[in-house]
Amino acid sequence: MPESSLEDKDICSSSECRTPPLRQFSQSSLPLHRKSYMLSTFCTEQNVQECQSHINQEVSSLGLQPVWTESGSSSEMNVVAVLNCMYDLIQMHRRGLRSLENMEVEQLKSSGNVDYLQLTSTRLKEQLELSKRENTGLLERERQLQLKVKSLQNCLKNEKEEVQKLQNIIASRASQYNHEMKRKEREFNKLKERLNQLLIDKKEKKQAIDVLNNIGRADGKRSLWKTEKTEAKHEAEMYKALLSDYDTRQRELLLENAELNKVLQQMKKDMVSILSSKKPILKGDKYQDDGAQADSEDEEEVFDSSKESVELYCVHAREKLTNSIRLQWRRLKSHVERLDSQETHKEEMDRLKLEIQQCKDFIQTQQQLLQQQLSSPCDEETASLLSDCYMLQEKERLGDEWKTLEEQRTIFERERRNFTEAAIRLSHERKAFEEDRATWLKHQFLNLSPFPDSKKPPMSKSKSAFLISETKASATSAPEKLIRCPSGTNLPTPGCVPHTSSTADLYRTLCLIPENGATKPKRKSDHAEESGVFFNGKAPVRHKQWNDSEEHSSHTKEQNSSI
Amino acid sequence: MNFSEVFKQSNQLCKVSPDGKYLATCVQYRLVVRDMSTLQILQLYTCLDQISHMDWSSDSLFILCAMYKRGLVQVWSLEQPDWHCKIDEGSIGLLSSRWSPDGRHILNTTEFHLRITVWSLCTKAVSYIKYPKACQKGIDFSRDGCYMALAERRDCKDYVSVFVCDDWHLLRHFETETQDLGGLEWSPNGCVLAVWDSCLEYKVLLYSLDGRLLSTYSAYEWSLGVKTVTWSPSSQFLAIGSYDEKVRVLNHITWKKITQFEHPATINNTKAVVYKEVERRPAVGADDLSLHNITIGTTLFNTQSKYEICPPPVQIPVVKPDPDRANPKIGVSTLAFSSDSRYLATKNGGFQVQSLNWHCSGDSLILLGKEQLCLCYMDTDQEDK
Numbered sequence: 001m002p003e004s005s006l007e008d009k010d011i012c013s014s015s016e017c018r019t020p021p022l023r024q025f026s027q028s029s030l031p032l033h034r035k036s037y038m039l040s041t042f043c044t045e046q047n048v049q050e051c052q053s054h055i056n057q058e059v060s061s062l063g064l065q066p067v068w069t070e071s072g073s074s075s076e077m078n079v080v081a082v083l084n085c086m087y088d089l090i091q092m093h094r095r096g097l098r099s100l101e102n103m104e105v106e107q108l109k110s111s112g113n114v115d116y117l118q119l120t121s122t123r124l125k126e127q128l129e130l131s132k133r134e135n136t137g138l139l140e141r142e143r144q145l146q147l148k149v150k151s152l153q154n155c156l157k158n159e160k161e162e163v164q165k166l167q168n169i170i171a172s173r174a175s176q177y178n179h180e181m182k183r184k185e186r187e188f189n190k191l192k193e194r195l196n197q198l199l200i201d202k203k204e205k206k207q208a209i210d211v212l213n214n215i216g217r218a219d220g221k222r223s224l225w226k227t228e229k230t231e232a233k234h235e236a237e238m239y240k241a242l243l244s245d246y247d248t249r250q251r252e253l254l255l256e257n258a259e260l261n262k263v264l265q266q267m268k269k270d271m272v273s274i275l276s277s278k279k280p281i282l283k284g285d286k287y288q289d290d291g292a293q294a295d296s297e298d299e300e301e302v303f304d305s306s307k308e309s310v311e312l313y314c315v316h317a318r319e320k321l322t323n324s325i326r327l328q329w330r331r332l333k334s335h336v337e338r339l340d341s342q343e344t345h346k347e348e349m350d351r352l353k354l355e356i357q358q359c360k361d362f363i364q365t366q367q368q369l370l371q372q373q374l375s376s377p378c379d380e381e382t383a384s385l386l387s388d389c390y391m392l393q394e395k396e397r398l399g400d401e402w403k404t405l406e407e408q409r410t411i412f413e414r415e416r417r418n419f420t421e422a423a424i425r426l427s428h429e430r431k432a433f434e435e436d437r438a439t440w441l442k443h444q445f446l447n448l449s450p451f452p453d454s455k456k457p458p459m460s461k462s463k464s465a466f467l468i469s470e471t472k473a474s475a476t477s478a479p480e481k482l483i484r485c486p487s488g489t490n491l492p493t494p495g496c497v498p499h500t501s502s503t504a505d506l507y508r509t510l511c512l513i514p515e516n517g518a519t520k521p522k523r524k525s526d527h528a529e530e531s532g533v534f535f536n537g538k539a540p541v542r543h544k545q546w547n548d549s550e551e552h553s554s555h556t557k558e559q560n561s562s563i
Numbered sequence: 564m565n566f567s568e569v570f571k572q573s574n575q576l577c578k579v580s581p582d583g584k585y586l587a588t589c590v591q592y593r594l595v596v597r598d599m600s601t602l603q604i605l606q607l608y609t610c611l612d613q614i615s616h617m618d619w620s621s622d623s624l625f626i627l628c629a630m631y632k633r634g635l636v637q638v639w640s641l642e643q644p645d646w647h648c649k650i651d652e653g654s655i656g657l658l659s660s661r662w663s664p665d666g667r668h669i670l671n672t673t674e675f676h677l678r679i680t681v682w683s684l685c686t687k688a689v690s691y692i693k694y695p696k697a698c699q700k701g702i703d704f705s706r707d708g709c710y711m712a713l714a715e716r717r718d719c720k721d722y723v724s725v726f727v728c729d730d731w732h733l734l735r736h737f738e739t740e741t742q743d744l745g746g747l748e749w750s751p752n753g754c755v756l757a758v759w760d761s762c763l764e765y766k767v768l769l770y771s772l773d774g775r776l777l778s779t780y781s782a783y784e785w786s787l788g789v790k791t792v793t794w795s796p797s798s799q800f801l802a803i804g805s806y807d808e809k810v811r812v813l814n815h816i817t818w819k820k821i822t823q824f825e826h827p828a829t830i831n832n833t834k835a836v837v838y839k840e841v842e843r844r845p846a847v848g849a850d851d852l853s854l855h856n857i858t859i860g861t862t863l864f865n866t867q868s869k870y871e872i873c874p875p876p877v878q879i880p881v882v883k884p885d886p887d888r889a890n891p892k893i894g895v896s897t898l899a900f901s902s903d904s905r906y907l908a909t910k911n912g913g914f915q916v917q918s919l920n921w922h923c924s925g926d927s928l929i930l931l932g933k934e935q936l937c938l939c940y941m942d943t944d945q946e947d948k
Contacts, residue, residue: 166785169785169786169787171887172786172787172891173763173785173787175887175888175889176762176763176787176889176890177763178889179889179890180889187675190674190675191675194656194674194675198654201654204653204654205651205653205654206653207651207652207653207655207680207689208650208651208653209648209649209650209651209682209687209689210647210648210649210650210651211647211648211649211684211687212645212646212647212648213646214684214685214686214687215640215646215667215684215685216685217665217667217685230730230732231732234727234729234732234734235734237709238710238727238734238772238773239773241709241753241754241772242754242771242772242773245752245753245754249815249816253816
């Protein structure tokens with residue numbers, strides 16, 4: 001735009017000179033309002049043309065008549081046009097100022113409005129909040145009131161129902177009363193009629209009984225007079241009946257009680273056993289429980305053992321039992337709950353289920369096999385063969401054992417027989433030996449005669465020769481006495497023992513005999529000597545104390561051994 | 564089942580003797596005694612008026628015939644047909660007559676319940692008992708026949724008198740705590756007397772033989788109360804049927820309720836078995852009803868019925884009685900224990916069942932209706948305690 005560039009150029013060229021005015025211009029925009037004037041240094045004598053054209057342009061752009069027409073004749077301006085232009089410009093300026101004022105006023109007004117509106121809006125917001133809160137509060141109250149209304153309605157309904165029911169009851173009772181009243185009234189009327197009838201009626205029909213003959217009592221007994229005794233008897237019978245009834249009842253209750261006690265005891269034992277068996281499995285954190293349990297359980301066990309056979313008659317014992325049962329039950333319950341809540345529960349369950357399934361399958365197969373066995377058709381031979389096939393092994397074993405048993409038995413029999421034979425033989429031998437010994441001793445004794453060269457007396461004659469009791473009487477008549485001694489006893493009886501002082505001698509003598517077995521005759525002679533001393537002398541008779549049964553028996557033993 | 568020919572009777576007076584050998588029926592004013600096995604007429608007695616009530620004595624030797632209108636009681640003997648006995652109550656009238664347990668005394672209740680006259684057939688002696696109460700069940704004899712309990716009312720108060728049946732000696736006389744005594748019943752062992760109030764008040768009192776009050780039981784107040792009371796044969800339980808359609812069972816040790824049975828209109832219990840009688844009438848077309856068919860086909864009128872099991876829930880037809888009438892037909896009106904005390908049969912409501920009776924073996928029950936009867940056999944195999 002050349003004009004604009006020109007303008008710019010102009011503006012630029014005259015900027016030096018114009019800026020101050022422009023500045024002044026801008027500065028004086030305000031002061032212009034204040035109606036101050038200013039000196040414009042826009043136009044100088046040099047740039048009149050340019051200024052003119054510029055102003056023309058400006059003015060025409062503003063829509064005003066051009067100030068200056070390009071008539072090259074004179075550079076004189078149309079003053080009228082310029083003044084008009086100035087006037088227009090001033091008017092325009094004034095208008096502009098006015099509109100500016102108005103706009104400022106408007107702006108102030110609108111800003112005031114805005115503030116006011118803001119204030120009102122905040123106020124209204126607060127109000128809204130408040131009213132919302134109030135609203136919720138009211139809603140809440142309404143709800144509560146509605147609930148209350150509902151409950152009251154229910155109450156009312158119930159009350160109404162009850163009232164209705166009571167009314168029904170009253171109605172039924174009233175109808176019952178009326179009915180009764182009517183009945184009584186009817187009866188009363190009948191009574192009145194009857195009374196009237198009776199008053200009118202002259203002949204009175206009396207009560208009477210007309211029996212052909214008296215019949216006997218049902219139980220055949222004669223009736224008794226009513227006396228105090230019979231009354232007392234009746235009372236007694238009544239009380240007896242009551243007592244017997246109470247007795248039976250009490251017996252029944254006792255039995256029941258005993259049963260229940262037993263059951264309780266059993267339950268308690270079971271619970272204790274269950275809990276005690278579970279004790280080692282319980283974890284350590286439950287140790288305190290266990291400790292307490294152990295103490296009380298020990299107590300109870302002691303209690304149990306002492307009271308086991310005694311029935312729980314006294315109240316304390318009963319209470320103790322029930323308390324202990326309750327305690328155990330509580331423990332058992334807690335234990336079971338603990339078990340239930342344990343984590344291994346599920347695994348255990350699964351394992352057990354699996355086991356059960358396996359067992360079931362096993363049982364199934366077994367059953368099938370059994371069925372097969374039973375249902376399989378087998379002929380008689382195999383049947384008889386198989387009839388006891390299950391027990392075959394056992395039977396064979398049994399047979400073997402029987403055999404061994406039989407063998408042993410025969411062996412035992414044989415041995416027993418042998419033993420008995422041996423015993424018999426032994427007894428015979430003993431008897432023979434005894435006889436031998438007896439004869440030998442007799443022989444010995446007889447050989448102890450004062451007459452050493454005399455013949456040996458026959459053995460048979462002198463069973464009784466041992467008895468020295470006769471020697472006691474008199475030394476001289478010794479032989480006869482010896483013979484005369486009561487026979488029949490092989491061994492001299494202690495009763496015939498003479499008490500001598502020559503025990504030592506005798507003992508010595510007899511003791512010598514076992515020592516020198518070969519020197520029998522010599523001993524005999526010794527004996528004879530001794531006996532000679534014995535029988536001959538007026539010296540104190542020295543009886544052989546050899547009748548002392550003990551010594552004799554010991555001697556015989558020794559002799560036995562020697563033989 | 565075989566049936567004999569039909570015999571005439573009047574007033575539903577037809578009873579078998581206690582020893583089971585004879586059958587006595589009343590036809591108007593005649594008393595017919597038949598042999599039970601052959602149904603041959605053994606004796607025929609004629610009374611002076613129409614017989615209102617007839618009863619055998621306990622030893623089956625005598626029969627009493629009461630004629631209430633004339634106030635007469637005649638007693639006949641089976642052993643000696645010529646023997647006769649006539650008791651005339653005179654102008655005082657006769658309301659009811661019964662035997663005593665020993666079979667030698669007759670108790671006549673005079674009109675208006677003025678008194679009870681005790682006539683002795685052994686001694687012709689008379690005793691009077693004053694102020695008997697007019698109620699549902701005012702007299703009861705104990706099972707062994709030793710004692711008689713009688714309800715009395717003097718000065719607007721209820722009393723119970725216990726008599727020794729031997730010589731009618733008054734053993735005990737005590738007041739009961741009832742408003743209006745409705746009835747009394749001895750327990751089978753004869754040691755406890757159950758006394759209950761009228762239907763206006765639910766109250767059951769238990770007295771021991773010597774007159775001590777053992778216990779009181781009252782289930783509820785105000786509504787109509789006890790309708791019927793029954794002891795179990797072992798004397799262990801007392802069943803009380805009431806107007807609220809429930810049966811309550813008390814035990815003999817604590818006299819407290821041990822159980823309660825209800826009779827709901829809809830049976831929902833899966834354990835209950837409901838038998839419903841279904842009648843099958845042969846379908847008859849209208850044109851078949853010619854005379855020919857009717858005379859030939861008697862099956863036309865025979866309705867076959869069979870019982871089928873209804874699955875739960877079962878709705879029982881209930882007829883609501885008029886609440887404004889007295890003694891409404893609601894509530895448990897009949898109770899019967901089986902002989903081993905295992906079962907309890909009850910009848911609730913207005914069903915047309917006249918009586919429930921158990922067989923002495925305790926396995927079967929007979930229901931008597933107005934026109935029908937039904938035998939129920941219990942399946943003992945399925946029984947669980």
